Amino acid sequence: MNIEEKKVTKDYEFETPLAPKQARIQEFWRLFRQNRLAILGLFIFILFFCCAISGLMMTSGPDPLLDPAMIRLQEKLRPPFAKPNLDSLRREEIPPLGFYLMGTDDLGRDVFARMLQGAWVSLTVGFVAVGISVFIGIFMGGIAGYFGQHPIRVDHILMTLVLIFGAGLLLADFTRSGSVLLCLTLAYIFYSFRTRNRPGKKRLPLWQKFFRKNAVSVDTLIMRLVDIMLCFPSFFLILTVVALLPASIYNIMIVIGLTSWMGTTRFVRAEFLSLREQDFVAAVKTLGAGNFRIIFRHMMPNAVAPVLVSATIGIATAILTEAGLSFLGFGVPPPHATWGNILSDGKNFIFDAPWLTFIPGVAILIVVLSFNLFGEGLRDVLNPRLRERH
């Protein structure tokens, strides 16, 4: 008996297909390592991350190690590596390094400290803006791809419009008419739930039939929204909104995020449309898994590759956009340094103090380049079709 059982298991093991020798991540790393530029990008990205974190710690707080806001008017426009004139400085004004690593600007502020402070701004703007846009993109694209064929009825559209209008009235201090509209909508929602759950079919009167008519599908609605958003010239739109809103770093992140989700939506939708028809999704469905489990546990891991690539390149674009906005004078309010506004302040001294232009410019260039190289490397590895061709 015992011997027989062993034999059976042995035979069984022999016939099962062997698992791949390498785990997915190992295979990924092996391919990624071949791309030297992408490795360089990853290395610079990690370096930049460390710089930004340590810069945040060194330049913030009540008594920072390197004070980016300290003004030394007698030490203005000193070149990089210049030694401070110790006689003219008070004790607390002497830079802790003993010299100005990246020189000083037109108010005698230490450019090194300002660059460290700006690194954190660039990092957070890049990541938060792309985080927002990826979140919206996955959400919209997932809905459009998975629930795309679901129709939206005329009454849904009308009720949404009335709801928005009512909320707007409420916000604009028309309390009475606003709350009446809101109550009306809520009552209608309650009514439609009641009628939906009621068993048995009744013949509806004509006017109700009109409201129950299917107007558009979810997919059409979302893709038309994407089309509308793509009609705006993006930098101009961001500039308009940022200029109209009060200046703050959070507004910039939100605005960049809200104006750049269209690409992700299209990728995710396209992936979902093809994944939805595949056998494993049908299998999970027959097992009785819920929609959310199917979307997030089974379909999303298969659709995440193009999103990851576009997010990496999106971070580069967001950093460039933020730098451009600070260069034009919008964005983070003045005492706080960003790479864009260091460059923008320095451009007036471009022939006398070129380091004020070159240091932030080269820093932006290197960081953005590292993100682009890393993103392209990811694309080559994650997309098997491209891999074969190269």
Next chain:
Amino acid sequence: MISFIGRSAIQKIITLFFVSIVSFLIIHIAPGKPSQVDPMNPKFTPEVVERFQKEFHLDKPLHVQYFYFYKDLFTGETISWKDNQSVLTKIWERFLNSLPLFIVGTIITWTLSFPIGIRSAIFRGKLYDRSATFLSYLLISIPGFFFAYVLIIFVVNQFHVPVIGMDTFGIRDGASLLSIFMDRIWHLLLPSVLGATGGIAVLSRYVRSQMLEVEGQDYIRTARAKGLPPEQVHYKHALRNALLPFVTMFGLILPGLIGGSVIIESIFSWPGMGRMAYEAILARDYPVILTVNFVSAVLVLAGTFISDLLYLVVDPRIRL
């Protein structure tokens, strides 16, 4: 064909309608009012503000304002709040200034990126290809304003020519025709090169990948196997087929006509579209902002429409 044109025209008009609503709402719901631009100005008494609001229908509810604005736009009567000039003539003048930048930039982009892309596809994996790839990433990543200053320092130090503005102030009286011409060229060169950098990088990568796609096809192998010289295979068999998608890109460059670059134009003091839009944003000149937005949306939609049509004409496999 006719039904395709009709359907997409209706679709684009609906999109345009929503774009007009969204842009109007963004501008008017944002905090701050145009009548508060200059609160310190002693001439801005409450009566003047009230007259200003009445004059431009700012005291009316939003949907009425929307109606007034687009009625004015379509009859061509929109006027700027800042200087009472007609917005359309203002845009037209600035457009004529931006046009040479756009034309020279586009010519530079298209003439440089095709040879670079084709060459790096032919020498795939060699030194030329790798350096071209790295260079194009560099060009995509470089911030335009920084590159502008690098170029300004270089050109001014090396060639001692003026580069800021559209022409040197006062050169028109007493100078020969040739020097006026050269002056214009020097002023035009830097901004249009800067406008073209991103385009060269992206387009040359695209040309390269299209060429690689075609070079992997069976008929290219057949042509090689027949013993044709490599030049003929590359330029006659491969290139012609690889060019197909680029015909449609003629439509997609249309929006660039009005976009202009805000940053480049303000660095070079070029009185073009981008700078006008930037100044309008600063002055909260809503009619100008909205009109620029509307016109650029029209151009985007027209561009995609034209590129769809071109694709239909060029590629016989597509039947809609």
